[in-house]
Amino acid sequence: xxxxxxxxxxxxxxAVVHAGTWEDMKVVIKTRISKGYRHPSIDLQLRxxxxxxxxxMLRAARDHVWTPRIIDIDLKEHTIMMxxxxxxxxxxxxxxxxxxxxxxxxxxxxxxxxxxxxxxxAGLAKLHAGGLAHGDPTTSNMIYHDxxxxxxxxxxxxxxxxxxxxxxxxxxxxxAVESTHPGTTLFDDAIDGYLSTSPDGDAVVEHIExxxxxxxxxxxxxx
Amino acid sequence: xxxxxxxxxxxxxxxxVGIVGPDGRILSNIIDSxxxxxxxIHPREAADHHSDILPxxxxxxxxxxxxDRTDLAAVAFSQGPGLGPCLRTAATAxxxxxxxxxxPLIGVNHCVAHLEVGDLTGATDPILLYxxxxxxxVIAFVNGRYRVFGETxxxxxxxxxxxxxxxxxxxxxxxxxLEAKARNGGELLPLPYSVKGMDVAFSGILTSxxxxxxxxxxxxxxxxxxxxxxxxxxxxxxxxxxxxxGKEEVLLGGGVAQNARLVEMVDIMCRExxxxxxxxxxxxxxxNGAMIAYTGLKxxxxxxxxxxxxxxxxxxxRTEEVEVTWR
Ligand SMILES: Nc1ncnc2c1ncn2[C@@H]1O[C@H](COP(=O)(O)OP(=O)(O)O)[C@@H](O)[C@H]1O
Ligand SMILES: [Mg+2]
Numbered sequence: 317x318x319x320x321x322x323x324x325x326x327x328x329x330x331a332v333v334h335a336g337t338w339e340d341m342k343v344v345i346k347t348r349i350s351k352g353y354r355h356p357s358i359d360l361q362l363r364x365x366x367x368x369x370x371x372x373m374l375r376a377a378r379d380h381v382w383t384p385r386i387i388d389i390d391l392k393e394h395t396i397m398m399x400x401x402x403x404x405x406x407x408x409x410x411x412x413x414x415x416x417x418x419x420x421x422x423x424x425x426x427x428x429x430x431x432x433x434x435x436x437x438a439g440l441a442k443l444h445a446g447g448l449a450h451g452d453p454t455t456s457n458m459i460y461h462d463x464x465x466x467x468x469x470x471x472x473x474x475x476x477x478x479x480x481x482x483x484x485x486x487x488x489x490x491x492a493v494e495s496t497h498p499g500t501t502l503f504d505d506a507i508d509g510y511l512s513t514s515p516d517g518d519a520v521v522e523h524i525e526x527x528x529x530x531x532x533x534x535x536x537x538x539x
Numbered sequence: 540x541x542x543x544x545x546x547x548x549x550x551x552x553x554x555x556v557g558i559v560g561p562d563g564r565i566l567s568n569i570i571d572s573x574x575x576x577x578x579x580i581h582p583r584e585a586a587d588h589h590s591d592i593l594p595x596x597x598x599x600x601x602x603x604x605x606x607d608r609t610d611l612a613a614v615a616f617s618q619g620p621g622l623g624p625c626l627r628t629a630a631t632a633x634x635x636x637x638x639x640x641x642x643p644l645i646g647v648n649h650c651v652a653h654l655e656v657g658d659l660t661g662a663t664d665p666i667l668l669y670x671x672x673x674x675x676x677v678i679a680f681v682n683g684r685y686r687v688f689g690e691t692x693x694x695x696x697x698x699x700x701x702x703x704x705x706x707x708x709x710x711x712x713x714x715x716x717l718e719a720k721a722r723n724g725g726e727l728l729p730l731p732y733s734v735k736g737m738d739v740a741f742s743g744i745l746t747s748x749x750x751x752x753x754x755x756x757x758x759x760x761x762x763x764x765x766x767x768x769x770x771x772x773x774x775x776x777x778x779x780x781x782x783x784x785g786k787e788e789v790l791l792g793g794g795v796a797q798n799a800r801l802v803e804m805v806d807i808m809c810r811e812x813x814x815x816x817x818x819x820x821x822x823x824x825x826x827n828g829a830m831i832a833y834t835g836l837k838x839x840x841x842x843x844x845x846x847x848x849x850x851x852x853x854x855x856x857r858t859e860e861v862e863v864t865w866r
Contacts (some may be wrong), residue, residue, distance in 0.1 A: 352773070355771065358767060
């Protein structure tokens, strides 16, 4: 098995993502990095648990939405190798459309934003119907490829998700849109897509308000 | 010599009175903690302690700063969050001083004061890791507001350490004793590592540690394991907040930040990502009046006063609720 590691795509607080090739295929290798501050056994345990969890979530999600195929996981190196999904992350795509840098139709890209929003919502509805919550549905964790929205980075996701976890997903999406794509219809479009795909979507959407009214649920305040 | 601000702290077991000059320099910072005979939380007894001692502490703070009451421009107090009886005592002392000297009253959010006083350490725009008995939060100032990036979903880190100590018969506050014991611990015992998104939870650690103790685990190993697990959770969430906001400084606050192992872990995390970290000296880390006065001064300069009618205590005063007009 011939693996070559190329450029770093992203260096996050928990993982480094490399581009690479495996045989003739373009791949992405996500490695959970060691943290010098924590006890070596806690460090090893967290890295392997989380690698395993993310791989399991990606595999489970594949039955419901577009998500990269896992090629290999290495629990000693704490890496997941998966197929590379070519295309922009949705964050960059939407920013380009809204900044007017893309050659969009005269409506200023509203149709494209709508289509992307609806696919995001439909995708989350399908994940939820499969009992999965994404856990971190920001537009950086979605890739636009071949006219579809692909979901990545399910490391904070869960299986057997209840209505609370599903509503939290939608709420996290709302926060992400408010902070990264303010003034767009992306979230409303996603809710449209969600409602038209999910059989019990109404209940989940209503539950968002219940969480809002509790007033203490901001995992990721807008920056 | 006018324009001085006095700050009165009384959110929990510690009463504090501090004075800052118009330039923000701390001129005095008197601290007196109520230590109960028995472990646990004693809001009423602590409040009685504060009301007995606050008038005298104000006099001492004035004397130490070499000031007369007429030099005071305003009185700031910890309006919340905290224990009702304690907050009421501090608020009463502040109102009395405000009325008798005819100077404005300033209601300060205690958590925000821990962040603001970071200026004095050289921090300019930090993420605050605030770790005390009752509070455990990761806070920063972003887009015109103070934001909580993560917090405990159950008990504060300090309470967890003290409660564990009290099950072993160690008197309050147990955390420093556990820190000493942890230095002689060797084996890392498995305890639940509970981070969900940016939030943490500690009660699982408490339950598991008690069970391991019953089965004969040594206090040294348990103390070591509790610190390694709980502190790693805190540092992880702090690092995520750094990554999320793009900020490059970490400030520590709260009594638990006197723990050398926690400081070391924050230091390593910051070094690995090229960030810097700031640790105030113990009198500014602990609950204290100087940080209330210091934050009060900033609010004073922006005219953020409250009337007596608006000066009711806010036991659940949330960091995000603070209406910021002074930054
Ligand atoms: N399968 C993939 N194909 C293409 N790009 C990917 C893939 N997986 C991750 N990436 C890129 O790497 C970035 C970070 O990956 P992610 O799994 O979200 O890690 P992190 O935990 O650092 O957020 C993504 O925003 C995306 O740009
Ligand atoms: Mg990601």
